[in-house]
Amino acid sequence: MKVAITSTGNSLEAKLDQRFGRCSYFVIYDTETKSTEYFPNPNKDAPDGAGPASVQFIASRKVSKVVSGDFGIKVKPILENLQIQMITLKGQEKTIGEIIEMLNH
């Protein structure tokens, strides 16, 4: 199962990005192979529609869960239709490494 995490940088020490559509990096973590991949977000500086474009970006990589600070009003119904589970960590300063550790419970 693949999990997408929004990140502020491309290392395990980077913090979780509180925004979904305009986060700096997407970390795609595979719970079976325990591998992580970092993708810079192509929609980081998009003037509008960053949320839906980012959903497309992660959905094309077949993730089944997304971890972020919060999800916008446009993004929530799309993720719901795509059967991707949303996990929000509002206002918490967790690093990518800590989140991956939690996913390995």
Next chain:
Amino acid sequence: MRLRRRNWRKVIEMPPISGFMPFGGQIKPQTEPVLLLVEEYEALKLCDYDSLNHHQAAELMNISRSTFTRIYMSVRQKLAKAFVEGRTISIEGGKIYFDSNWYYCKSCKCQFNNQNQSVEITQCALCGSKNIEALKENSQSDIQEVTEYCYCIRCGHKIAKRRGQLRSQNVCANCNTEL
């Protein structure tokens, strides 16, 4: 005497904006805004935008037809008031919950939704802890019931309305008149 508790109203989606501002004319900026509840916005949307009848709309919001009609009546009154008096409309509050079910994990303090409604959730999607609870409201924790106020006719003293209290018990602290 206690008043009956309000039922939770189901809302499909939050409104895209949080209010309206009037423009042009002579509007006093200090006039109080008209507070439109989210459930009232939803009633207006289902009825007039999606052109459903009251029966269908009430079913969608999981309330009775008569309750729906009452909410609809109140939203029309509020909108008319805002238009005629040139007031700002602010959409907030209300006793609402959302369509998809959300859960809150007490150990890692995250919130997650159940995208597959046929499977029951027993543990946290992130940390696997069993210490979770179902959320009635969505992640918007700022949604609370709007408090209403009672005003004293004589001196204008304002106190928060206490539901389920007899009118004669509600007296002004300053001049002892009924509110």
